[in-house]
Amino acid sequence: MFSFCSDPSSLEGLAWLSCYLTTGKHIEMYWALGTVLLLLAITAPTALAFGFGGAMAARSRFLPVSLFGRAYIAIVRGVPDIAFFMFFVIALDQLFEVIRHKLKCPDWPQDIWQGNDFVVCPEAKLPLGTAPQWVHETYGFFLAVLTFAIVFGAFAANVLFGAMRAVPRAQVETAEAYGMTQRQAFWRIIVPQMWVYALPGLSNLWMVLIKATPLLFLLGIEDIVYWARELGGAKTARFSDYPHPDWRMWYFLALLIFYLLFTRVSEIVLDRIMRRLTRGQATVAGEAQRKAAA
Amino acid sequence: MSCWETIADYGLRSLGIGERLLPRSDFTLCQQFTLIGSGLIWNIYFGTLSLLTGFFLANALALGKAARNPLLRKPAEWFIFVFRGSPLFIQFFFAYFLFLQLKSVYPFLAPLTAASLGALIVLVLNTAAYSAEIFYGALMSVPKGDIEAADAYGLTGWRRFRRIIWPTMMRLGWPAYTNEAIFLFHATTLVFFSGFPTTHQKGDALYYANYFADKTFNPFVPYPILAFYFILLTLTIIGIFGAINARLNRHLPRVQQPRIRLLPQFLR
Amino acid sequence: MKKIVLTAAALALTAGMASAQTVRMGTEGAYPPYNFINDKGEVDGFERELGDELCRRAELTCEWVTNDWDSIIPNLLSGNYDTIMAGMSITPERDEVIDFTQPYYPPTASAYVATSPDADLTGVIAAQTGTIQAAHVAETGATLLEFPTPDETINAVRNGEADAVLADKDFLVPIVEESNGELVFVGDDVPLGGGIGMGLRESDTELKEKFDAAIQSMKDDGSLNELLKKWFGDDTTLF
Incomplete structure (x- = not known):
């Protein structure tokens, strides 16, 4: 990084530290930080979409759809997220490849399952065998987002399902009295009003989501915890220009501060959103806001 | 070997009772079910004990956070913030590290480095922080009318809290607390996975699921078995907490009683 | 189109x-x-x-x-x-x-490393989860202490959590060399694997x-x- 870093063994103090913290390996860790933030930014809306779909399905009047929605919510909520992370990525990956295999190579002579091996035709591989490394990484990232979204979507579905039911019945009855159809009442009355009921649950979920990111390494993403362990572990002079004893504690301390700060910022932002959403709502807090303003 | 023999050999393996060596080859479904179920004992141990202990601590913390005196309020607020704001993963790491240091200074603290005590303490503190936040929220939403009515009856201080405020706080916080209990049981799978080492191959359900996935190279059998057990566990928790919920709300008129529904309604 | x-x-x-x-x-x-x-x-x-x-x-x-x-x-x-x-x-x-x-x-030799040459090899032995060394320790009758990464097994010995660690000798050699006598090889090498x-x-x-x-x-x-x-x-x- 810096010109004076060419001979690390001669450095001391701050100069050593500045070189140490800018090694290629550390840069990878800073990138991993970005990856985690990006993953959170993409997962949150995706999980919300899954949750919305799940809640709609669970509310459906058509029994099989409703059963499906309820089963999705109940099963995923009932199982520790780690258990899913341990095999879901491989399962999803294989599912996609089987679908592509059926579409692209209908006349493939061999079985997909050969003993323990899972072999699809080369055209169906995801990503293709010729693809560069960044495509593989992006695909891995995509699978991780999808897994997170499916798991947290079930929790979101549960929250939204409750929130839809929390909208006062009188509101819907009034809408029906105005001649709205069920669909209209749902989209125009329930959906706009449910957020204020859903937000406490959703903010809680966001906090849980932030704290689930240390499990990303199970999904094949080299996240900050992976790098903290890797960089913090004791290094001998033979394999590194910057030998040091076990420093994992300091790396984990940095992670701890990062997570606490992130939580604090999230709390402040969510608090603002809550206040914004409460405005003009027929709830105690909304009433209090109105009185304070008057 | 019949399945009954397997259960006799491995049913209590996670506690160190029975066959010492884990199965090495020719893995049967029965072995996987038995050992993973055996590991579940640890999850139940961690979950139940930390929930019971954490409950009392959580009540104290919730009151502390609601206190006017900053000497009580500030520590409670910080405690809750730190434990709710950081991943359990990292808490386990620090706890293990700290316990090792303590052990080297005071040898009689050695049991802390074993998961059965050390991890339990972390889980107690963790669930106490989460539950305290729930109870604090519930305490804040106790209807003003209830307190005024208590005052009118001449109830004050501890008696007012014990008879009026606390039962209402429990009642209001209970659904969220049910969720926290479920999450806590799920979190117990992290104990051996990231924090504390296993001795004598005595591990929890995830440890054995991981063992089989590693030996059979097939994750699609042990993890779904693990999932199956946890769904049963979750249903049990919902059942117990639902019963308590019904008791907490028994004074309310039938229609107003919020039920934790077990059987979904299909026809409306 | x-x-x-x-x-x-x-x-x-x-x-x-x-x-x-x-x-x-x-x-x-x-x-x-x-x-x-x-x-x-x-x-x-x-x-x-x-x-x-x-x-x-x-x-x-x-x-x-x-x-x-x-x-x-x-x-x-x-x-x-x-x-x-x-x-x-x-x-x-x-x-x-x-x-x-x-x-x-x-075929590699595995070896035990401990902090003192008279460490008890039937005591608590650390090994990485899912390795042939872990399987071997489980069979010897010693208390097997498993960690997910090799680094943590070494740390367990350093801080006294385990009496010794069993791992591939070649992995251990540089660690022992750089430990300035803190860590030593104990007992005979164990031939494992093909x-x-x-x-x-x-x-x-x-x-x-x-x-x-x-x-x-x-x-x-x-x-x-x-x-x-x-x-x-x-x-x-x-x-």
Whole structure:
């Protein structure tokens, strides 16, 4: 990084530290930080979409759809997220490849399952065998987002399902009295009003989501915890220009501060959103806001 | 070997009772079910004990956070913030590290480095922080009318809290607390996975699921078995907490009683 | 319109097929000197150097990826990479599920390391989860203390949590050397496993033959021994 870093063994103090913290390996860790933030930014809306779909399905009047929605919510909520992370990525990956295999190579002579091996035709591989490394990484990232979204979507579905039911019945009855159809009442009355009921649950979920990111390494993403362990572990002079004893504690301390700060910022932002959403709502807090303003 | 023999050999393996060596080859479904179920004992141990202990601590913390005196309020607020704001993963790491240091200074603290005590303490503190936040929220939403009515009856201080405020706080916080209990049981799978080492191959359900996935190279059998057990566990928790919920709300008129529904309604 | 897009995609596909397939090499990246991540953040070590040379001889384009040790075999089976070079000993259990090339590293000795030479080897022994060493400790009757990464097993010995650690000797040698006498080898070496080979899917016979031939050619011209000496010192077992 810096010109004076060419001979690390001669450095001391701050100069050593500045070189140490800018090694290629550390840069990878800073990138991993970005990856985690990006993953959170993409997962949150995706999980919300899954949750919305799940809640709609669970509310459906058509029994099989409703059963499906309820089963999705109940099963995923009932199982520790780690258990899913341990095999879901491989399962999803294989599912996609089987679908592509059926579409692209209908006349493939061999079985997909050969003993323990899972072999699809080369055209169906995801990503293709010729693809560069960044495509593989992006695909891995995509699978991780999808897994997170499916798991947290079930929790979101549960929250939204409750929130839809929390909208006062009188509101819907009034809408029906105005001649709205069920669909209209749902989209125009329930959906706009449910957020204020859903937000406490959703903010809680966001906090849980932030704290689930240390499990990303199970999904094949080299996240900050992976790098903290890797960089913090004791290094001998033979394999590194910057030998040091076990420093994992300091790396984990940095992670701890990062997570606490992130939580604090999230709390402040969510608090603002809550206040914004409460405005003009027929709830105690909304009433209090109105009185304070008057 | 019949399945009954397997259960006799491995049913209590996670506690160190029975066959010492884990199965090495020719893995049967029965072995996987038995050992993973055996590991579940640890999850139940961690979950139940930390929930019971954490409950009392959580009540104290919730009151502390609601206190006017900053000497009580500030520590409670910080405690809750730190434990709710950081991943359990990292808490386990620090706890293990700290316990090792303590052990080297005071040898009689050695049991802390074993998961059965050390991890339990972390889980107690963790669930106490989460539950305290729930109870604090519930305490804040106790209807003003209830307190005024208590005052009118001449109830004050501890008696007012014990008879009026606390039962209402429990009642209001209970659904969220049910969720926290479920999450806590799920979190117990992290104990051996990231924090504390296993001795004598005595591990929890995830440890054995991981063992089989590693030996059979097939994750699609042990993890779904693990999932199956946890769904049963979750249903049990919902059942117990639902019963308590019904008791907490028994004074309310039938229609107003919020039920934790077990059987979904299909026809409306 | 749709048709045109489809043909374009098909063309792109066939074009892609013509160029050489990239062979993805899976490793753990946490087991020096076999494989580790160097200061630049790249995979480095004996296996990196050997693997690159093998690919050159077999005229393949290779790319290195790291994967958690726990799921390194399932991910190979489902095709996320094509080979494993991660200091993986050839054992009958693993051989049932995946295929191994001939060993590129002679059958290894495992060794115990402790903080004092009279450590109790039937006491608490640390080992990495899912390794042949862990299986061995479980059989000896000692208390097996398992950790997910090799680093943590060493730490367990340093801080007294375990009496000794059992691991590949070559992994332990640099650690013992650099510990300034804090750590010592204890007891006799334990021969475990049938050498270290490259793991491949059983259906990938063609790739296996290529790598087998490349390893053979490196054995024949002595370059493999050179590499072994370079990374493991002059006293290491050679072919």
